[in-house]
Amino acid sequence: MNLNDASALRLASLAQDSLKRELQPCPLARRGLDFSSNDYLCLSRHPDVVQAGVAFAEQYGAGATGSRLLSGNLDCFEALEAEVAAFKRSEAAMVFCSGYQANASALAALLDKTLWHGQAPLVFADRLNHASLHHACQLAGVKQIRFNHNDMNHLADCLSKHAHSDQAKIIVTETVFGMEGDQLPVGTLAELALQHGAVVYLDEAHATGVWGPEGRGLGALEHPAIEALKAMGHWVIMGTFSKAVGVSGAYLACSHALKHYLVNRCTGFVYSTAPSPFVVGAVRKALAIIPGLEAERQALHATAEHLRAQLHTLGLNTGLSSTHIVPVVVEQAANSLALKAHLAEHGLVVSAVRPPTVPPNTARVRLALNTGHSPETITALVNGIQQWQGGLHESH
Ligand SMILES: Cc1ncc(COP(=O)(O)O)c(C=O)c1O
Structure with a gap:
């Protein structure tokens, strides 16, 4: 078997378990609705x-x-x-x-x-x-x-x-x-x-x-x-x-x-x-x-608290989160991909995190908050997640 065939075979087996990764374009215009970036203080474009x-x-x-x-x-x-x-x-x-x-x-x-x-x-x-x-x-x-x-x-x-x-x-x-x-x-x-x-x-x-x-x-x-x-x-x-x-x-x-x-x-x-x-x-x-961004840090922590409370009201599992990083644990890798795709339809960018990055059966959508997220964006995110949840229940 040559290297190309070996690579293709390995990828096929990853895809079967919903674990294959693809590079996606990241349009700059979408930055305000982006919950996948680690630019927590929005300094990359300061x-x-x-x-x-x-x-x-x-x-x-x-x-x-x-x-x-x-x-x-x-x-x-x-x-x-x-x-x-x-x-x-x-x-x-x-x-x-x-x-x-x-x-x-x-x-x-x-x-x-x-x-x-x-x-x-x-x-x-x-x-x-x-x-x-x-x-x-x-x-x-x-x-x-x-x-x-x-x-x-x-x-x-x-x-x-x-x-x-x-x-x-x-x-x-x-x-x-x-x-x-x-x-x-x-x-x-x-x-x-x-x-x-x-x-x-x-x-x-x-x-x-x-x-x-x-x-x-x-x-x-x-x-x-x-x-x-x-x-x-x-x-x-x-x-x-x-x-x-x-x-x-x-x-x-x-x-x-x-x-x-x-x-x-x-x-x-x-x-x-x-x-x-x-x-x-x-x-x-x-x-x-x-050091001078204390007000921004406090606002970021308050936004995270608020988001977790909203997600808990929907009965969702945010794991151990107590910071600006809020996982929504959906267990199966396929669920994390489906939620990511659903939110993308609303222009919201999130990361689906699957094994081996996280332990088996703890696949999640990772929401990384930053100081640029407005209350309206957080509401749009929560609404998008709730809508997906509704669809999930209907399909069962
Ligand atoms: C905990 C931790 N350490 C190290 C790294 C690697 O940092 P960098 O992206 O600068 O290589 C990351 C980034 O993904 C991380 O999350």
Whole structure:
């Protein structure tokens, strides 16, 4: 069998289970009715952000021209990293071209046994962690000890079971889960980590800009256990510039010592061209704007509360959501595709999220709210969902 035949066969089997994906065009004009984008603060089209990107491209060029260890270490990267460290209240920061790259390569380097006297660390990972976090564990060749989603009692049990191990312990989780829309109990996690001498690696992709003091993320909350972990270099935060920041790329907020190690040993940093100066200019402007958007953040959280209440009135399941990400769990993959298609007929764009992105029988339509959604748009969305629900009942 040749490669084309093999690909076609694999696609046919995915289609049979309603799991085949297709790229769809995304007309710019539809943006107001779009519940699929992660542009939570609508910064991707903010004129000051776009202009700052253009100004940096004009000054530094469209591309960084090389890896930062070779030709690409422009002063704008150093400035951005200092600003990210100030924003996250960390000692140091590093920037990457994407969140996937940051997780896959920086976490893999952190898990590398050569960092831990040749003994692979024990990795405690939330069951619903993002694919890039799993990828890092695979790359590092470590086995994950999976704890039930956001279940700090289960995590405590797992840590206690290994209390006498002399292997390093690393807890890997997210602060806002992108498909569930729920939040990590950050303080409890920090206390557990401190008690067990563990390092914490947190993914703040969906929290950055939207949650925590001035949108700095939940990892920036003031808590004595967090301060103690930071002092040991055990509080490692990753986040993206691709969601609420409205641009692309990612950061790691960590200690100076870890940064210096990663500059040497993180393959995604060493062997990859640095981000475009356009990205650096746009991100720096967005980071300067974000702390001042408190009223917008409060309005976004209120809209999410209101939407969840409306969906619950219809008897729908919004899972564990407590944030601006609101899943409507419809269980079967075919249902999620049907609801997405129904809403598209009304000009409303949503994402159908199916296994393996989410566990079997938890397919959903993911509603990602942003500060540009008007009350009328939310009403149109709820009406569209109710109409689909009516049709579903009629067809049974
Ligand atoms: C939790 C989480 N981490 C990492 C990423 C990857 O980020 P990026 O899209 O910047 O590669 C995503 C985005 O899908 C995500 O949801």
